[in-house]
Amino acid sequence: MHHFHYTGQKLHCESVDLAAVARLHGTPTYVYSARTIEDNYRRLAASLTGLDLQICYAMKANSNLAVLRLFANLGAAFDLVSGGELKRVTAAGGSTARSVFAGVGKTEAEIRLALETGVFGFHVESEPELARINHVAGQLGRKAPIAIRVNPDVDAKTHAKITTGKSDNKFGIPLKVAAAAYEAAAKYPHLEIKGVQMHIGSQLTSAEPFVEAVQKVIPFVEQLKQAYGISYFSVGGGIGIVYQDALASGDAAWWSARPEGERPLTPEAYGAALKPLLAPLGLKILLEPGRFLVGNAGVLLTRVEYLKRGSNKNFLVVDAAMNDLVRPAMYEAYHELVPLLRDSARPALKADIVGPICESGDCFAKDRTLQTVGEGEFVAFMSAGAYGYTMASRYNTRAMAAEVLVSGSRFELVNARENFDAMLAGEKIPGFLKT
Numbered sequence: 001m002h003h004f005h006y007t008g009q010k011l012h013c014e015s016v017d018l019a020a021v022a023r024l025h026g027t028p029t030y031v032y033s034a035r036t037i038e039d040n041y042r043r044l045a046a047s048l049t050g051l052d053l054q055i056c057y058a059m060k061a062n063s064n065l066a067v068l069r070l071f072a073n074l075g076a077a078f079d080l081v082s083g084g085e086l087k088r089v090t091a092a093g094g095s096t097a098r099s100v101f102a103g104v105g106k107t108e109a110e111i112r113l114a115l116e117t118g119v120f121g122f123h124v125e126s127e128p129e130l131a132r133i134n135h136v137a138g139q140l141g142r143k144a145p146i147a148i149r150v151n152p153d154v155d156a157k158t159h160a161k162i163t164t165g166k167s168d169n170k171f172g173i174p175l176k177v178a179a180a181a182y183e184a185a186a187k188y189p190h191l192e193i194k195g196v197q198m199h200i201g202s203q204l205t206s207a208e209p210f211v212e213a214v215q216k217v218i219p220f221v222e223q224l225k226q227a228y229g230i231s232y233f234s235v236g237g238g239i240g241i242v243y244q245d246a247l248a249s250g251d252a253a254w255w256s257a258r259p260e261g262e263r264p265l266t267p268e269a270y271g272a273a274l275k276p277l278l279a280p281l282g283l284k285i286l287l288e289p290g291r292f293l294v295g296n297a298g299v300l301l302t303r304v305e306y307l308k309r310g311s312n313k314n315f316l317v318v319d320a321a322m323n324d325l326v327r328p329a330m331y332e333a334y335h336e337l338v339p340l341l342r343d344s345a346r347p348a349l350k351a352d353i354v355g356p357i358c359e360s361g362d363c364f365a366k367d368r369t370l371q372t373v374g375e376g377e378f379v380a381f382m383s384a385g386a387y388g389y390t391m392a393s394r395y396n397t398r399a400m401a402a403e404v405l406v407s408g409s410r411f412e413l414v415n416a417r418e419n420f421d422a423m424l425a426g427e428k429i430p431g432f433l434k435t
């Protein structure tokens with residue numbers, strides 16, 4: 001559920017008319033709904049009440065400072081994957097001491113920064129990484145809290161580029177050899193074994209792969225509890241969202257109209273499936289949701305530049321491009337496209353939705369049917385709150401988009417559109433080229 005809906009003909013985010021945002025701040029612009037994020041967070045937390053729960057928002061999904069502060073205010077910690085993200089948590093006023101540091105390629109400098117700042121745990125992905133963390137912690141005269149990421153070898157049945165729990169991808173240590181990795185960790189003087197971690201993939205739309213993975217890992221978790229007295233088990237993130245029927249899924253009625261078996265994963269179903277497995281462990285349980293918390297809480301506003309009618313194909317050219325929202329080009333992802341001004345009297349239009357970038361891959365959708373829209377009108381890509389702005393680039397010397405946060409009837413620019421001088425700030429022409 002989310003708070004994007006039509007009031008009369010106009011698409012609103014909470015009580016804000018999105019066309020007003022587009023006119024004031026231009027396009028392309030990401031708009032996030034604070035209330036949707038809050039609802040998602042509270043629903044997920046409520047679905048696992050009774051557990052000693054620590055939600056570490058996977059900030060790579062959306063790391064805007066205002067969004068991070070919103071999460072910090074809700075009591076969330078963070079799942080971070082770089083030194084830059086660590087600094088963002090601090091800048092947003094979040095707690096690094098309750099946050100976890102993940103990723104396969106942590107550098108010495110990042111490890112040092114995390115030890116100096118203080119994190120809840122390093123989520124370790126290899127034996128060489130154990131050695132490196134131990135080394136840096138030794139230099140600082142500290143003990144580094146660690147958990148090893150185990151790979152349960154289950155198929156999350158999601159897109160190949162976002163599955164992580166199979167034995168043939170780069171993440172984690174296979175369950176079969178994880179015991180040896182813990183034995184190695186226990187021998188390092190500057191490591192403190194605190195927990196165990198897993199994360200099987202992203203955009204999962206049923207609870208089964210989670211259940212299968214947790215069941216597979218639980219005997220090992222029990223073993224670690226006995227052997228090392230671990231205090232936490234992180235089950236990762238990965239809860240999916242609705243992309244296809246994104247606008248309609250804002251409404252509770254859309255969910256209740258679906259029979260149980262055809263309903264995409266809800267936080268309630270996720271909690272109901274996992275709680276009975278996790279509760280008996282008596283450990284702190286960490287969740288690392290990213291997409292679920294912010295994905296349906298954001299849209300990307302864009303303006304129609306041209307409607308190019310062809311003999312056998314139409315092209316709707318918008319001012320957003322693959323540099324702003326790369327998911328369709330990168331994962332063949334679907335994003336619903338809706339007009340900011342709905343007019344049922346207009347005929348339907350079938351068109352490819354494309355951006356201005358000089359690449360055939362700069363295509364948001366093929367043969368999409370929507371209400372006819374013309375030059376200068378605004379449309380919105382739904383479900384763009386996760387892996388949207390954070391994956392954006394400056395390809396074609398296009399500036400990073402603006403970001404706006406809505407709360408009730410208020411909205412504020414929380415990231416200004418990048419200007420040309422800022423884009424060029426680090427570049428220079430060397431002396432030897434100047435004549």
Ligand SMILES: *Cc1c(COP(=O)(O)O)cnc(C)c1O
Nearest residue numbers: 058199202237238288289290291
């Ligand atoms: C990306 C990632 C997440 C978040 O995944 P979502 O699908 O966005 O929930 C959580 N944990 C780890 C280790 C990740 O790499």
